[in-house]
Amino acid sequence: MKRYRNGEIWDFEDEMPVSPDGSEVVLGLDGGTTSTVCVCMPFFPLSDRPLPDPVPVLARAVAGCSNHNSVGETAARETLEQVMADALSKSGSNRSAVRAVCLAVSGVNHPTDQQRILSWLRDIFSSHVKLYVQNDAVAALASGTMGELHGCVLIAGTGTIAYGFTEDGREARAAGAGPILGDWGSGYGIAAQALTAVVRAHDGRGPQTALTYSILRALSLSSPDELIGWTYADPSWARIAALVPVVVSCADAGDEVANKILLESVEELASSVKAVVQRLGLCGEDGKGSFPLVMVGGVLEANKTWDIGKEVVNCIYKDYPGTLPIRPKVEPAVGAALLAWNFFMKEAHK
């Protein structure tokens, strides 16, 4: 075992010096801007057998934000290390049992980001442990494909990104650039458009809308004038994106303005997927080839009448009838664990 970066984090190993039944594990971690989840999965030694479905999860641990762009390098690192230790400790196992780790973290956009995380991860685990670092979108894809990197994933929560992979290892992304750079299909984008519509209705630039009453009530404000103060008091994207259900309710109730905002969001989300499919040729030469489209995130989940995810799929079908929409049954952290296992097996059989 290597030197401890942080003695306290791994103290539990003193009471649990070896894995009780000698069983081995893989760790999968999904690190986002809102929260970080780590799961501990048994290591299946045979690569020629399909993994059990559902995938067994030995333990699950949760922590806060681990995006280094948001909280800084040191805090991100400590959060990641702690959540891995928690998952191992809960599973009754320790680092000597780990065969592979996949960290899928938001904010990993360049090989330099990967290298930086890999280098401190290397200090935590023994040299025989296989370590993989990916963008969190990759884990979301894997959560719908049992760890296979092929197809496209569309994530639409507070933010949005479309990420695609071909079987021969090419990849492409669209959107995921944050709200300043026009991720209008995201939860943040939908909510910001709704807030804008309220301001416009109030100052005479736009039509009246039921969003005014509904949003003011949701925020306990008495006038649209107060929205400026509310917005800039804490411009956290998640706080604003939390208004999406209000927009969907208004659209469900027939409000034209809310309806238009959701329709534009559908167009935006579909255009991200189409751009990725087009660039990677996921649909084959005739445009009719099939490919998995994994759909993840609160914005894409079914609502009462208005189902954003369903509308996005309808919009993509028109151009790519081979689209196979998948709503994952497991969370992205499990996708990361599946990736760790898949990567390990591929390396072992090179």
Added chain:
Amino acid sequence: MKRYRNGEIWDFEDEMPVSPDGSEVVLGLDGGTTSTVCVCMPFFPLSDRPLPDPVPVLARAVAGCSNHNSVGETAARETLEQVMADALSKSGSNRSAVRAVCLAVSGVNHPTDQQRILSWLRDIFSSHVKLYVQNDAVAALASGTMGELHGCVLIAGTGTIAYGFTEDGREARAAGAGPILGDWGSGYGIAAQALTAVVRAHDGRGPQTALTYSILRALSLSSPDELIGWTYADPSWARIAALVPVVVSCADAGDEVANKILLESVEELASSVKAVVQRLGLCGEDGKGSFPLVMVGGVLEANKTWDIGKEVVNCIYKDYPGTLPIRPKVEPAVGAALLAWNFFMKEAHK
């Protein structure tokens, strides 16, 4: 003279105990998010004579940001006090010569903001000095109307706002809610749309555009991927808005994407003015009455081929042929000084 809030700021008065020639002055201050300007203007005792044109300015002092939302109450206050002291000191005069002060500061949106600033301003000046606190848009209007509060002002710099006043004291505003709440016509809005267009061209969601080459060159970046890091490293609105000239150059050179962004900005800016004119009935009952439209800010200044300000006026003319566009010959701080004088005279002749 009241107690000094900050001894050092007013130390110069010890060497200049009385106004040298007994002449009196008014102070006009324009406090924005980027900078703060204070001018010292002679006090003209007769209200029945028009003020000289050009208005004589005895001294001018400049400081940084004085928006309390940006820098906090204490720093804003010190900046405002210092810049007033500087202007007085430079004019060879002191507080005993001051008859009226108008502070026009961005971030003043509610009567409570006004009251807060008035209360500490009252500590600085003797009780006979008339004190007025306004939103900075009001000074911009006054800079084009020789201090009369009638008509509409459109400001489009980093941000944008339309503000209007009727002769009987009603007022209305549109936009000015910041970028999250959809001030798309602003310099920030134009630049953010241009950055978005570059990202979209890069990831396949949008058409190719000359903006890519021009913006990357302007920012010394080598790939659109680096825009994400550049943008979120320092999301200051002014830093992003500084890209407007690049967008205008591309539109001048015939780039369709840049052209469309500017056309949308024109529509947005015109719609703010129209909303204010409509709500206040500035155009009279038949819609053809004339009213001054004061136009202020870098976005509205003439460019080579593409003149955003001219296009905005053309767009407003279609609905309101009585629009009288004015490009002020003096800066907003002088507008604030003119306001101070006008308010003073109106109170004196009540």
